[in-house]
Amino acid sequence: MFLKQSIVIVVFFTLLFSLTVLATEKSSENGGDIDSINIEDDQEIINLKKEIEEKNKEDYSKVVSSTIYFLNGEKTDVRTSETNLGNLIADAILANIEADLAFINSKGINASIDRGLITKGDVLNVLPSKDRVVVKKIKGADLLKIIEYSLSKYPDAEGVFPQVSGIKIIFTQDNTSQNRVLKVWINDLLLEEEKYYLVATNDFLAAGGDGFETFKKAKTIQEGERLDQIFIKYIREKEIIKSKVTGRIIPVSTYKNYFVYEVKKGDSLWKIASKFKVSIDEIAEVNSIKNKRLIYSGQNLLIPNN
Incomplete structure (x- = not known):
């Protein structure tokens, strides 16, 4: 090749x-x-x-891969929520370079990819800016500031909204709250404010672009390849893409010591329990659910904030 x-x-x-x-x-x-x-x-x-x-x-026009799903890079979606295309790009970064997590701004994702064959031209439409990947060493407390800033414009469709890999974020939909981030796990472990993490991002954010000044101040550990090249290499190895939304960035409301989660299409108690790292029995008990297989889209569930 x-x-x-x-x-x-x-x-x-x-x-x-x-x-x-x-x-x-x-x-x-x-x-x-x-x-x-x-x-x-x-x-x-x-x-x-x-x-x-x-x-x-x-x-x-060269075919580099194929997908059985529509890969969502629509502006109104990718700038307000986790999408399968955002996940795929972030996963490609993390697979290519040594880091604890990947974190990019959704502004850099400019198009979707339809089901079927994926060409090099499709990738360049999605990632036209030719950004390079940069790894920064960032203290947990500063990483929290970065995450807070990236969610500060929600629910407005702004380019600072993140797409991530290796990290799970629960945040409040209440835009009057000063601290919107409620919980963060990095590789299944709760974020520690005094611990340092290797964060892979694009060179635009690494230089403080879009107001991410905390990235600019952090120590640069490594500079990698261009993001579009990394992405092509990653999806070529996959051959058939099956990327889905997996619950990496979860908006919730709060009530007392509970998260309030709105059930989405395709959810099950098992999936929801996995997202929040609690047991199915805990959710069922708090919500008086007798049939654990019976929940419906739009239903609000109380989730214990353990």
Whole structure:
């Protein structure tokens, strides 16, 4: 694969060089005045230009993977909630580099991917900015500040909303609350404010972009590959994508010492218990549920905040 990509790059620059040489020759013929060249009237240059464009089209149309699900990168969704595409991109980062978690802003996700074959062009539509992955060493207390800031605009569809891997976040939907983050687990362990974590992000956030100044102040441990290249490599190895929303970022209300969770389509008591790291019996008891298989979308459940 590396050889094929190298050939494409060599061909592209060879054609580009030829185009430049031709333009220079035409400039000489016109007394060195390159502005007097009408490229559209020169068939040889037009043909080379078309050849370069066709090579680009051929490269963009290369199939890199396939998906049985619609991969959701819609602006109104990816900037207000966890999505399967956001999960997939964050998972790709964490699989590629040594870190405890991956954390990116949803602003960098610019499109969805339909069910079926995935081309390189699809990936570049999703991730057009060519960001590189950067690993930062961040204290738990500062990581909490980053998470708080990323959720501060919710429920407005803002680009600071996170997409993550290796971390689970429970936060309150109450936008009047000063502290919206209620609970955070990193790799199934509760976040410790005095502990340091390796956080993989994009270079835009690492430089303090979108107001993430805490990232900028943190020590840089490693700089990695471009995010679009990492993503292509990851989904190519997967061959068939089955990415789903798994409950990494969970909005709730609160009541006394309970979380109030609204049941979503496809939920079960087992899934909900797993999301909140409590037992099915605890949820059933608090909510007086006799038939543990019978819950419905839109139902509000009290979840013990153990």
